[in-house]
Amino acid sequence: MRLASVPPSVFDSLTPVTSPALAEHIRRQTIEQAKRANVGHIGSALSIADVLAVLYERVLRVPTVDDPDRDRFILSKGHAALALYAALHGTGRLTTEQLASYCTNGSVLGAHPEHRVAGIDFSTGSLGQGLSVGAGAALAARLQGSSRRVFVLVSDAECNEGALWEAVMFAAHHRLSNLVAIVDDNGQQALGHTRDVLDLTPLAARWTSFGWDVVEVDGHDHEALARAFDADGDAPRVAIAKTTFGKGVSYMEGEIKWHYWPMSDAEYSQAVAELEAR
Amino acid sequence: MRSEFVESVVELAERDERVLLLTGDLGYTVLEPFAQRFPDRFFNVGVAEQNMVGLSTGLAEAGFVPFVYSIATFASMRAYEFVRNGPLLHELPVRIVAVGGGLDYGYNGVTHYALEDIALMRAQPGMTVVAPADAAQARTALEETAGLPTPVYFRLGKGETPVAGLEGRFGLGRAHSVTEGDDVAIVALGTMAAPALEAAELLEARGIGATVVVVSSVSPPPLDDLAEVLERVGLVVTVEAHYRNGGLGSLVAELVADRRLSCRLVRKAVEVVPRGLIGSPDYLYETLGLSAPQLAESVVVELEPSKR
Numbered sequence: 001m002r003l004a005s006v007p008p009s010v011f012d013s014l015t016p017v018t019s020p021a022l023a024e025h026i027r028r029q030t031i032e033q034a035k036r037a038n039v040g041h042i043g044s045a046l047s048i049a050d051v052l053a054v055l056y057e058r059v060l061r062v063p064t065v066d067d068p069d070r071d072r073f074i075l076s077k078g079h080a081a082l083a084l085y086a087a088l089h090g091t092g093r094l095t096t097e098q099l100a101s102y103c104t105n106g107s108v109l110g111a112h113p114e115h116r117v118a119g120i121d122f123s124t125g126s127l128g129q130g131l132s133v134g135a136g137a138a139l140a141a142r143l144q145g146s147s148r149r150v151f152v153l154v155s156d157a158e159c160n161e162g163a164l165w166e167a168v169m170f171a172a173h174h175r176l177s178n179l180v181a182i183v184d185d186n187g188q189q190a191l192g193h194t195r196d197v198l199d200l201t202p203l204a205a206r207w208t209s210f211g212w213d214v215v216e217v218d219g220h221d222h223e224a225l226a227r228a229f230d231a232d233g234d235a236p237r238v239a240i241a242k243t244t245f246g247k248g249v250s251y252m253e254g255e256i257k258w259h260y261w262p263m264s265d266a267e268y269s270q271a272v273a274e275l276e277a278r
Numbered sequence: 279m280r281s282e283f284v285e286s287v288v289e290l291a292e293r294d295e296r297v298l299l300l301t302g303d304l305g306y307t308v309l310e311p312f313a314q315r316f317p318d319r320f321f322n323v324g325v326a327e328q329n330m331v332g333l334s335t336g337l338a339e340a341g342f343v344p345f346v347y348s349i350a351t352f353a354s355m356r357a358y359e360f361v362r363n364g365p366l367l368h369e370l371p372v373r374i375v376a377v378g379g380g381l382d383y384g385y386n387g388v389t390h391y392a393l394e395d396i397a398l399m400r401a402q403p404g405m406t407v408v409a410p411a412d413a414a415q416a417r418t419a420l421e422e423t424a425g426l427p428t429p430v431y432f433r434l435g436k437g438e439t440p441v442a443g444l445e446g447r448f449g450l451g452r453a454h455s456v457t458e459g460d461d462v463a464i465v466a467l468g469t470m471a472a473p474a475l476e477a478a479e480l481l482e483a484r485g486i487g488a489t490v491v492v493v494s495s496v497s498p499p500p501l502d503d504l505a506e507v508l509e510r511v512g513l514v515v516t517v518e519a520h521y522r523n524g525g526l527g528s529l530v531a532e533l534v535a536d537r538r539l540s541c542r543l544v545r546k547a548v549e550v551v552p553r554g555l556i557g558s559p560d561y562l563y564e565t566l567g568l569s570a571p572q573l574a575e576s577v578v579v580e581l582e583p584s585k586r
Contacts, residue, residue: 068340068341072336115367115368121339122335122336122339122368123363123367123368124363125363126359126363129328129332129359129360129363129364131332132328132329132331132332132333132335132336132360133332133333133335133336133339133364134336135329135332135333135336136332136333136334136335136336136337136338136339137336137337137339137340138336139321139333139336139337140336140337140339140340140341140342141340143298143318143319143337143342144340144341150336163326163328163329163332163360166324166326166328166329167329167332167333169324169326170323170324170326170329170333173324
């Protein structure tokens with residue numbers, strides 16, 4: 001449903017060329033499209049805006065979306081797809097018209113990403129599967145003698161999934177140093193805080209004990225993220241990105257309800273005002 | 279059948295460098311020929327079937343043709359959602375080699391009986407489902423599916439005895455009649471061709487002619503071949519080492535309904551959860567009403583004048 005109170009595109013004048021600009025683009029488009037479509041998962045999308053911006057502006061080597069030697073990126077926390085669409089839009093891979101079709105009848109841009117979209121390598125949405133696929137992609141690159149890398153963004157609560165640890169063990173055993181996992185460690189999941197639902201701590205020590213090269217990083221610091229994603233060891237790298245759920249919109253930050261909740265008109269207006277003031 | 283199949287995979291890998299073999303830590307004395315010939319293309323991923331299928335998805339997207347090997351229960355059920363969201367959703371050529379289909383692991387107990395894998399796999403559009411009847415047919419099936427760009431589920435059983443009259447024939451979407459008779463059609467899934475043939479011999483001795491049809495291509499289903507036989511007989515009996523719902527009997531029931539065929543259908547399958555039921559496959563077939571004499575007796579009962 002298109003809401004009359006929302007102009008078609010508040011932020012179209014922005015053309016991001018740096019990772020901070022892309023991050024703001026992702027945040028603004030997330031707010032705008034989430035409002036237009038009247039859907040949630042906003043907090044999860046905002047928490048990874050900086051991670052995606054650094055990946056898409058500074059890290060991923062993707063000459064063309066069908067280049068076999070392109071770096072692969074898997075948004076294993078598929079419920080934050082809107083942020084990914086915004087990143088693809090901000091880097092010229094999705095048109096404004098395509099982005100505006102988010103969660104409308106007949107659009108391929110649903111609440112979880114599908115590989116039918118050019119620029120999206122793998123469909124996701126079922127938590128705990130992306131890292132296995134990424135490990136396979138990394139193994140394939142090694143077998144083919146390619147220098148391409150694989151980046152997999154998982155949520156912290158996704159580490160509840162046992163299958164994820166199967167992939168963690170495999171990647172470490174085979175020393176898949178071309179694989180980088182990123183944990184969006186915002187401390188929240190659908191029904192509560194991760195520490196209350198299923199405590200993940202000590203998360204870094206757990207990954208370390210499984211044989212990964214662990215870097216803990218401020219998930220909103222672009223320089224630190226860029227360094228964390230630049231793995232140079234002989235083990236798979238995991239960047240545990242400490243993030244703020246709902247980052248950038250004050251009333252969403254750290255609030256569980258914004259895992260699912262859509263915005264009211266007043267909340268939308270406040271979010272726009274806050275993002276414009278950043 | 280397992281060993282012959284793996285030999286065929288080795289032959290395939292000789293001429294197709296995209297072929298890889300992954301195992302979930304199973305296949306002792308079976309997979310060595312591949313592992314020794316292609317050590318760099320063989321991966322024991324450990325006891326982790328979900329990850330094995332996830333890995334295969336990433337490998338296949340990059341151009342490989344991964345064969346993943348496990349016992350049918352684990353290969354089908356443990357990894358089911360990975361199969362669905364991986365090779366199926368992405369239309370990738372992953373080959374699931376599921377050994378011990380049905381009751382072949384008879385002394386291992388119910389956790390090792392694969393009695394719903396056909397139902398699960400044939401529910402998925404785009405999954406090719408193959409249940410060879412014997413080793414020669416398994417070889418042909420591998421050849422016939424080698425070029426498919428989409429996933430294949432191979433349900434391998436023991437199938438130690440060559441099925442007379444089959445001579446290794448296999449075709450996607452085809453079924454094969456191995457005897458001719460006008461009184462009844464016995465339609466068998468994969469390795470159940472052997473007891474079906476034996477039942478046909480018992481029936482012949484009693485003056486009843488049976489057409490035994492071997493179904494190995496479950497998906498795509500051999501609808502036309504089956505319909506052609508079913509239009510000629512008044513009674514069709516399906517037999518499978520599988521639960522009653524969702525397998526070959528269901529497939530034939532759908533065909534009978536869809537094409538408004540007039541034959542009667544009797545589905546011989548596993549009716550109960552075989553808790554605490556251990557024994558050789560033949561012992562289990564007899565206990566569960568699927569042995570050749572029991573099949574033959576079912577046909578005789580169904581053909582009694584009062585039932586016609």
